[in-house]
Structure formats: C-alpha cells, structure tokens
C-alpha cells in the first residue's frame with residue numbers, strides 16, 4: 443500500500459475543454475507545495491489564509507518565473523475536507539495546457555501524481571467514509587438514471603453502512619452471550635436460552651438473505667436490464683421493438699426471416715433502464731446468414747435478464763412456438779400474444795402451456811395481449827416487465843436498502859452461511875466455542891462490506907475502477 447505521508451496531485455476534471463478545470467492536491471504538504479507555485483497580486487499567502495478560503499492569483503513556474511495561468515486556489519485544512527487531509531483545489535482555465543502545466547509545476551515541487559481513486563481511498567483510510575461509501579462514490583459518478591443516482595447517494599450517505607453496523611452489533615451481542623457461557627462452564631446454558639439465541643441468529647440471517655436478494659434489483663438500476671425479444675419468424679418482434687421504443691428502429695416486412703442481426707435499443711421504464719434486443723426469428727433454415735442470426739438469438743436468450751417471448755394471434759400456434767417457449771424456460775419471461783387486432787377465432791394458448799414449469803415451483807409467466815402495429819397493450823407490457831424486475835415495487839416507496847455490488851452480495855451470502863452454521867451448532871450438541879467461532883466469522887464477513895476487515899487486494903480492486911483525480 444502506498445504511504446499516506448506524501449502529498450498527491452491530479453487533474454480532477456475530465457479531459458477536454460471547459461470553463462474551468464481543477465487540479466487537486468491532498469496531503470500534509472498540500473498547502474506548502476501549492477504555495478511554491480502560487481503568487482497572489484495582493485501578497486496573500488496560502489499558508490496564512492483561513493480554512494475554506496478562495497484566493498485569487500497566478501500559477502508561476504518557479505524556475506523561470508513564467509506565469510502559467512490565472513487561477514483561484516481553494517485552501518481547505520484538515521480535517522474538514524474530502525480526504526481529511528489538507529486539500530488545495532486550483533481552479534484553472536479549463537484547457538488541457540494550463541491544467542497540465544500547473545500539475546507538472548506541482549509535481550516538480552514535491553507532489554506525487556495520484557493513483558486512480560487515491561483521493562477517495564484516503565477518505566476511506568482516514569476514516570471519513572467506510573468502504574461501501576467509497577464504492578458509492580463511483581456509482582454516483584456513473585449513474586445513468588435518477589433512480590440509480592438516488593440509490594448510490596443513499597449508499598454514500600451511509601444507509602447500507604448503518605444497516606450493516608446494526609446487524610453487526612446484534613451479532614456481537616449474541617456472541618458475547620455465547621462466550622459468557624463458555625467462560626463459566628459450571629453455569630450450564632439452559633435449553634431455553636439456546637433456543638432464544640438460535641431464534642435471534644435465524645432472524646438476522648433472514649434479514650441478510652433479503653438484503654442479498656435485492657442485489658439484482660440494484661444491478662438492474664445501475665447497469666440496466668438486458669431484455670431479449672424472441673419468437674419464431676414473422677410474429678412481430680421487430681414491430682414490438684419499434685412500438686416499445688416509439689420509433690422506427692428495426693426493419694419490418696411481411697417476409698419471415700427479415701431480421702438477421704441483433705438490433706438494440708434503450709428504454710427507460712419509470713427510471714428502470716432497459717437494453718432491448720430484437721432478434722432473428724428462431725427456425726430451422728439453410729440460409730447461412732439466417733442460421734447465424736438464429737444462433738445469436740439463442741445466445742441472447744442465455745445472456746438476457748428478461749425474455750419477451752412473442753406469439754402471433756393471427757395464426758394458430760405451431761410446434762415452432764412451443765420450441766421457443768421451451769427454450770426460454772427457467773428465465774424471467776413475459777409471453778406476448780401479438781397481432782390481437784387480427785386474431786383468428788381458434789387461437790388459444792391452452793395446449794401450449796407456456797408455464798410448463800421446468801421445476802414444479804416455477805410460476806407460469808404472465809401473458810400480455812398486444813397489437814404492436816396499433817400500439818395497444820404496450821403500456822401494460824412495460825408495467826409487467828418492470829414488476830418482473832422489481833417485484834417489491836418502486837424503490838422510492840420502500841424503506842429497505844438495496845445493495846449494488848457483487849462484492850457486497852458475496853459477503854452477505856458468506857455471512858448468512860456462517861450464521862446458518864452457528865444455528866446448527868446450537869441445535870446440535872457442539873461445544874459453544876464452535877458457535878462463537880461461526881458468529882465471529884459472520885462478523886468478519888459483514889465487516890468486509892464496510893471495510894473494517896479488508897486486504898490491500900480488495901482495496902486495489904475497488905479503487906482501480908476509479909478515474910485519476912477522484
């Protein structure tokens with residue numbers, strides 16, 4: 443791990459031209475280093491001004507005395523700063539040249555170029571934010587919808603941290619109880635007490651499992667839901683894509699086998715971002731291009747979070763439709779019956795059994811009746827897709843916390859496993875030391891989320907995702 447002793451500097455605004463650009467410095471000597479390249483026409487000294495002061499002046503290359511840029515320097519003293527160290531932010535003119543020359547002058551005066559995410563890493567190492575909050579910083583920057591940003595902000599504010607801390611202290615309490623009985627073996631632990639502890643452990647475990655399940659919802663908001671429209675040729679998949687996007691994205695003809703490649707479009711349903719793929723109609727074919735298209739359709743089904751399986755109400759169901767329905771089994775599926783404006787008398791889903799469950803517990807997929815050409819049923823379809831992704835309703839109306847990274851989900855799952863072990867050790871006649879061990883293990887796994895327990899490896903992986911200057 444790099445030391446916290448040195449002073450780091452980086453350009454913190456994106457590359458390109460802008461009104462202003464900011465070079466940020468953080469560390470013990472941040473103000474002194476900035477002072478060496480800064481001249482105020484009124485003779486003000488950065489080291490003498492009060493914290494959180496903006497000082498007007500010039501960046502000057504000390505070796506030549508040449509003026510590099512006219513700037514405003516923001517001086518912020520520890521600990522009330524982003525990193526909890528002394529920070530100077532130099533507001534330059536927003537071109538690459540003034541920014542780079544300013545940065546280089548600072549590097550020559552003893553600052554070191556910051557690594558990606560190093561400012562935020564220092565905020566974490568200096569205890570201003572915990573690890574889950576540091577991760578939220580990157581989510582805030584990358585958020586593509588308001589909903590995704592709201593989730594990231596909640597995590598940044600520490601809602602997940604609060605939840606984890608609460609559960610940790612509950613487990614710590616239980617652990618103390620168990621350990622108290624280890625220390626006083628003559629004080630045989632009563633069966634009733636054992637049952638009570640088991641009950642409490644199970645309660646926390648259920649909470650962990652719920653939190654872990656919310657991962658998909660968080661991911662959907664953050665990365666978008668990949669949605670594949672599939673079906674046999676000519677059922678109106680491309681027409682449905684166009685109806686959903688409300689524009690003429692894909693080619694539609696009355697010839698079966700029109701679409702060969704995957705056509706993508708983006709849609710936003712109440713803040714939920716969707717990447718929708720229109721695919722080639724699935725059928726046996728000798729045409730090489732179409733064959734490849736079908737192969738891609740099948741692959742799209744595999745990779746999709748949601749599959750919209752389209753049927754054609756203007757024709758009787760065929761074996762080809764049943765094959766498509768069989769291929770999407772086990773996925774989150776919406777069945778769309780399209781062309782209801784031209785429905786034939788005998789059309790029936792009855793014998794197709796779209797819900798024919800792979801496993802008995804699998805519920806039948808919802809069936810939505812649509813006319814892609816008339817735009818009927820499209821809103822109902824959107825609502826159905828939304829609730830398939832977010833079964834517990836819009837997040838803004840809920841109190842629960844959503845996790846957004848695989849790392850958090852893995853730690854939650856491991857913590858839940860440890861608690862399960864603790865429960866079974868209490869139920870069976872295993873020494874209490876073992877129970878205590880499992881409880882401690884759960885504590886460690888939860889600690890990983892907020893960064894109480896961590897390794898350089900985890901930190902590197904997290905902060906390497908950041909850009910330089912953040």
Ligand SMILES: Nc1nc2c(ncn2[C@@H]2O[C@H](COP(=O)(O)OP(=O)(O)OP(=O)(O)O)[C@@H](O)[C@H]2O)c(=O)[nH]1
Nearest residue numbers: 675676677678679680681696699700701723814815
């Ligand atoms: N009456 C009616 N016709 C429709 C509807 N949706 C699509 N069609 C027609 O069905 C034909 C096929 O539509 P496409 O959208 O190209 O079907 P597709 O499933 O993408 O076909 P492939 O790309 O060949 O697999 C076109 O002539 C459309 O106008 C509908 O809701 N009602």
Ligand SMILES: [Mg+2]
Nearest residue numbers: 679680700701
């Ligand atoms: Mg098509």
